[in-house]
Amino acid sequence: MSNTIGPDTKTWVEVPTNSDFTIHNLPFGIFSQSGKSKRAGIAIGNKVVDLAALYDAGLIDKNAYKKEHFECEVLNPFMKLGKQATSKLRIRIAELLESTNSELRSLPNISDILIDQSAVTMHLPVSVGDYTDFYSSEDHARNVGTMFRDPNNALLPNWKHIPVGYHGRSSSIVISGTPIHRPKGQQKPKDADQPVFGPCKLLDFELEMAFVTFDGKPMGQSISTAEAEDYIFGMVIFNDWSARDIQTWEYVPLGPFLAKNFASSISPWIVTMDALSEYKVAGAKQEPKVFPYLDYDGDKNIDINLEVAIEPEGSAETVVSRSNYRYMYWNYAQQLAHHTINGCPIKAGDMMASGTISGPEPSSYGSMLELSWRGTKPIKMNDGSERKFIQDNDTVIMRAFAEKNGIRIGFGEVRSKLLPAL
Amino acid sequence: MSNTIGPDTKTWVEVPTNSDFTIHNLPFGIFSQSGKSKRAGIAIGNKVVDLAALYDAGLIDKNAYKKEHFECEVLNPFMKLGKQATSKLRIRIAELLESTNSELRSLPNISDILIDQSAVTMHLPVSVGDYTDFYSSEDHARNVGTMFRDPNNALLPNWKHIPVGYHGRSSSIVISGTPIHRPKGQQKPKDADQPVFGPCKLLDFELEMAFVTFDGKPMGQSISTAEAEDYIFGMVIFNDWSARDIQTWEYVPLGPFLAKNFASSISPWIVTMDALSEYKVAGAKQEPKVFPYLDYDGDKNIDINLEVAIEPEGSAETVVSRSNYRYMYWNYAQQLAHHTINGCPIKAGDMMASGTISGPEPSSYGSMLELSWRGTKPIKMNDGSERKFIQDNDTVIMRAFAEKNGIRIGFGEVRSKLLPAL
Numbered sequence: 001m002s003n004t005i006g007p008d009t010k011t012w013v014e015v016p017t018n019s020d021f022t023i024h025n026l027p028f029g030i031f032s033q034s035g036k037s038k039r040a041g042i043a044i045g046n047k048v049v050d051l052a053a054l055y056d057a058g059l060i061d062k063n064a065y066k067k068e069h070f071e072c073e074v075l076n077p078f079m080k081l082g083k084q085a086t087s088k089l090r091i092r093i094a095e096l097l098e099s100t101n102s103e104l105r106s107l108p109n110i111s112d113i114l115i116d117q118s119a120v121t122m123h124l125p126v127s128v129g130d131y132t133d134f135y136s137s138e139d140h141a142r143n144v145g146t147m148f149r150d151p152n153n154a155l156l157p158n159w160k161h162i163p164v165g166y167h168g169r170s171s172s173i174v175i176s177g178t179p180i181h182r183p184k185g186q187q188k189p190k191d192a193d194q195p196v197f198g199p200c201k202l203l204d205f206e207l208e209m210a211f212v213t214f215d216g217k218p219m220g221q222s223i224s225t226a227e228a229e230d231y232i233f234g235m236v237i238f239n240d241w242s243a244r245d246i247q248t249w250e251y252v253p254l255g256p257f258l259a260k261n262f263a264s265s266i267s268p269w270i271v272t273m274d275a276l277s278e279y280k281v282a283g284a285k286q287e288p289k290v291f292p293y294l295d296y297d298g299d300k301n302i303d304i305n306l307e308v309a310i311e312p313e314g315s316a317e318t319v320v321s322r323s324n325y326r327y328m329y330w331n332y333a334q335q336l337a338h339h340t341i342n343g344c345p346i347k348a349g350d351m352m353a354s355g356t357i358s359g360p361e362p363s364s365y366g367s368m369l370e371l372s373w374r375g376t377k378p379i380k381m382n383d384g385s386e387r388k389f390i391q392d393n394d395t396v397i398m399r400a401f402a403e404k405n406g407i408r409i410g411f412g413e414v415r416s417k418l419l420p421a422l
Numbered sequence: 423m424s425n426t427i428g429p430d431t432k433t434w435v436e437v438p439t440n441s442d443f444t445i446h447n448l449p450f451g452i453f454s455q456s457g458k459s460k461r462a463g464i465a466i467g468n469k470v471v472d473l474a475a476l477y478d479a480g481l482i483d484k485n486a487y488k489k490e491h492f493e494c495e496v497l498n499p500f501m502k503l504g505k506q507a508t509s510k511l512r513i514r515i516a517e518l519l520e521s522t523n524s525e526l527r528s529l530p531n532i533s534d535i536l537i538d539q540s541a542v543t544m545h546l547p548v549s550v551g552d553y554t555d556f557y558s559s560e561d562h563a564r565n566v567g568t569m570f571r572d573p574n575n576a577l578l579p580n581w582k583h584i585p586v587g588y589h590g591r592s593s594s595i596v597i598s599g600t601p602i603h604r605p606k607g608q609q610k611p612k613d614a615d616q617p618v619f620g621p622c623k624l625l626d627f628e629l630e631m632a633f634v635t636f637d638g639k640p641m642g643q644s645i646s647t648a649e650a651e652d653y654i655f656g657m658v659i660f661n662d663w664s665a666r667d668i669q670t671w672e673y674v675p676l677g678p679f680l681a682k683n684f685a686s687s688i689s690p691w692i693v694t695m696d697a698l699s700e701y702k703v704a705g706a707k708q709e710p711k712v713f714p715y716l717d718y719d720g721d722k723n724i725d726i727n728l729e730v731a732i733e734p735e736g737s738a739e740t741v742v743s744r745s746n747y748r749y750m751y752w753n754y755a756q757q758l759a760h761h762t763i764n765g766c767p768i769k770a771g772d773m774m775a776s777g778t779i780s781g782p783e784p785s786s787y788g789s790m791l792e793l794s795w796r797g798t799k800p801i802k803m804n805d806g807s808e809r810k811f812i813q814d815n816d817t818v819i820m821r822a823f824a825e826k827n828g829i830r831i832g833f834g835e836v837r838s839k840l841l842p843a844l
Contacts (some may be wrong), residue, residue, distance in 0.1 A: 018695065129551075130592050135676060158671055161617050162608060166676035167589035167683065171552050171767045172641060181642040183764035186584060186713065195583050197713045218604040219594060219685070219843055246764070249580055254557060254588035255677020261589065262764040263641070290606065291619045342605035342668070342684040345593045422642055422763065 003087040003274040007407055009098040013114070015045035020401055020410020023097055026090050027234065027269035030073055031120040038123055040070045040078060042093050045268050046117050049093060053113040054224050059096060059103055065089065069158040074127045075270070079348040083230050084216055087274050119153045121205040122268035126212055131173060131264070131355045132339060133240060134165040136330035138284065140358035143370045160288060161329035163338045169261035173351065176267050176414040180241060182392060182421040183262040187245035195249055199421035202244035203390045204374070205293070207366035207398055209309050209325050210238035210353035211332050212270055216346035223340045225296035228333035229345065234270040237400045237414045242263065244369055244389070277411050279303045279402040281326050293341050300331035304402045306357060308366070313393035315383035320371055323357050323364040392420040423689035425509040425696040429829055432521040434537070437467035442823055442832020445519055448512050449656065449691035450497055453542040460545055462500060462653045464515050465691055468539050471515060475535040481518060481525055487511065496549045497692070501770040504636055509696050535607070544690035547754050548634055548771040550592040553686070554761060555662060555775045557586040558752035562708065562780035565792045582710060583751035585760045592685035595773065598689050598836040602663060602813060605684040606844040609667035617671055621843035624666035624742040624797070625812045629730050629788035629820055631747050632660035632775035633754050634692055638768035647718035651695055651766065657690040659822045659836045660775045666791055666811070688837040689822070697831050701725045703748050717761050722753035726824045728779060730788070735815035738804035742793055744781050747753045809810040814842040
């Protein structure tokens with residue numbers, strides 16, 4: 001069975017030009033509408049396919065799936081079915097939406113199954129068991145190393161041997177649209193003897209992509225780079241909010257903690273690895289040669305266009321960065337192989353973020369820290385104001401899409417407003 | 423209502439001398455016996471009270487609790503009821519077990535409710551949402567700083583201002599009795615140019631205690647040191663397995679990752695904060711003065727005796743460390759207040775470990791790294807062998823108990839065998 005939806009496939013659903021949610025995408029999410037419980041949905045054009053309603057209509061195989069896979073708070077129970085079952089379900093939905101198919105189209109209650117996206121509220125698609133953040137963009141690591149350490153030795157000695165990563169906080173991962181409060185914490189002003197306490201002054205975003213896993217192997221066993229894709233459901237856009245001044249004071253020797261765990265924001269739709277498979281590209285040549293467990297065959301980078309915009313209160317947005325997921329030095333397969341090489345078990349719903357994705361050009365840097373070069377080069381906004389970091393009441397918007405041969409697969413956006421400290 | 427069980431309380435259940443599970447303890451766990459689903463239990467002497475069976479027998483208030491709080495895979499749904507409800511349930515069990523009470527004792531099917539511990543299997547008591555590890559023992563931090571950095575500046579500048587902590591991995595937290603495989607990973611031998619890959623050579627335990635939280639406040643809000651206990655259910659013994667050679671190579675700049683996330687082992691019974699309330703003692707004087715959000719009133723350290731033993735394959739165990747939870751510089755209330763000062767939300771079932779608990783004497787150090795002083799002072803075992811770190815097929819056992827005025831409250835043990843690398 002093929003898990004891809006052929007390039008010539010058309011749908012009977014109206015899909016606006018430049019929609020992220022073409023028939024070739026069909027991402028999964030969790031939505032609700034007034035008076036009804038949460039359920040799983042698939043996006044197409046400006047609509048959501050209510051999978052629970054589709055199940056009730058008898059258009060999903062009741063031998064392979066249960067109602068509670070779709071009438072559910074989160075996608076985890078569905079994802080526990082594994083790659084084959086989730087891929088097969090998506091292909092079945094593509095079949096139902098295909099131009100010549102009338103099974104769904106002809107149903108009298110179709111308006112209960114195909115719902116306007118504008119009428120629903122999106123929720124966190126998964127309960128995140130464990131969240132890991134990598135540090136896998138070479139340009140980002142070089143920029144940070146240049147600013148804070150030594151421009152001539154910007155990369156630390158382990159960086160080209162290890163896809164460096166650390167554990168983050170699952171409980172503060174929130175869905176697009178959730179406002180974030182500026183965090184309070186300790187900071188040590190430059191040249192001060194003692195730390196001070198108060199609202200973070202250097203609040204930043206980090207432009208990242210995150211992949212969501214299936215259940216892995218039993219504890220103690222590893223997942224190879226060749227197997228990695230069998231254990232990854234799909235991806236979301238990930239804004240790893242960062243409090244730079246809190247981070248600088250706290251992070252030695254055990255890594256970032258309160259500087260990161262106050263909030264991370266994700267886009268609502270999980271775009272499947274199946275959908276992204278057509279957009280693979282080669283990654284950077286890795287020199288020195290990596291250990292065999294990190295070696296891989298084929299293309300494991302993905303050409304996904306990324307952008308970040310800042311929308312000041314009451315003004316139009318300004319795009320401040322355009323980057324691409326293809327810039328990753330360490331790819332998702334290497335990240336997952338590294339994460340499990342010691343036998344660390346993964347579960348359905350775990351989330352692994354890329355780390356800030358910066359490209360080689362200053363306009364493609366993935367954080368204000370880099371874009372404003374530590375505050376020394378303020379960014380001009382369309383409304384005439386300037387930004388070194390994020391100000392109270394700014395809204396940060398990240399968007400992502402892949403496009404090739406006129407076929408577009410998008411992630412929608414993650415949009416979050418920064419509120420003042422409580 | 424008092425949440426403590428008076429010192430003169432006696433029980434009709436036979437409790438062996440030196441039992442950890444006296445009428446004053448009554449810790450919660452999850453157990454199973456052949457042919458039955460998992461359920462919540464309370465330990466008393468060598469018995470387990472089956473709370474689901476007790477519920478069916480009509481001895482638990484059906485207006486306040488539901489069957490699914492006790493017939494359950496994990497304690498999280500019960501803990502979601504919060505402090506008052508869990509405290510009240512424990513006091514009710516104490517009432518039923520009290521010498522003069524015959525409600526339970528006189529039931530014809532009492533053998534279905536009061537079960538031999540030897541007949542049950544214990545399971546992870548909670549689904550751990552997020553796991554955090556602190557670094558709060560001054561002696562431990564000084565020892566590590568002395569060994570790896572500068573004996574004259576052993577503590578980093580932030581250490582006495584911040585209860586330093588980092589996020590760990592929830593998915594690899596396992597119950598006592600679960601064998602652990604020696605992890606593989608990258609290490610960089612001293613003076614080598616390049617890293618090597620293979621089984622960890624310097625495998626270590628870390629003697630820790632961990633507290634388990636209730637649901638906290640909404641995201642964005644903080645929990646004060648005065649409120650902390652309202653959000654903590656109880657504690658377990660925590661063995662934070664550590665691969666020292668993997669850690670040294672990977673941990674700069676983002677902290678420990680694969681060196682820790684292959685396994686952490688916990689004791690099966692959650693001893694409640696209510697039970698521990700009689701064992702509070704004063705902590706160290708904190709100088710410099712801490713920020714107001716870290717200040718606290720009353721005693722927040724706890725006098726819990728700790729010990730670690732190593733049992734070589736086929737030999738009797740040797741106790742290698744005797745420490746105490748009272749040695750913490752940063753107490754649990756300060757840890758929780760710090761963790762939430764930036765608005766980071768906590769959930770029922772989150773686990774926060776103390777960090778290695780070393781005391782001032784070499785015999786009270788909480789890791790082999792310190793006990794063998796980085797391998798320079800091998801530890802003599804009773805069978806004549808020596809240990810610098812943990813060897814394949816060694817079993818590591820940690821025990822903990824509080825005792826005052828002849829009343830003992832214990833944690834049982836966490837016992838884990840180290841198997842060779844896969």
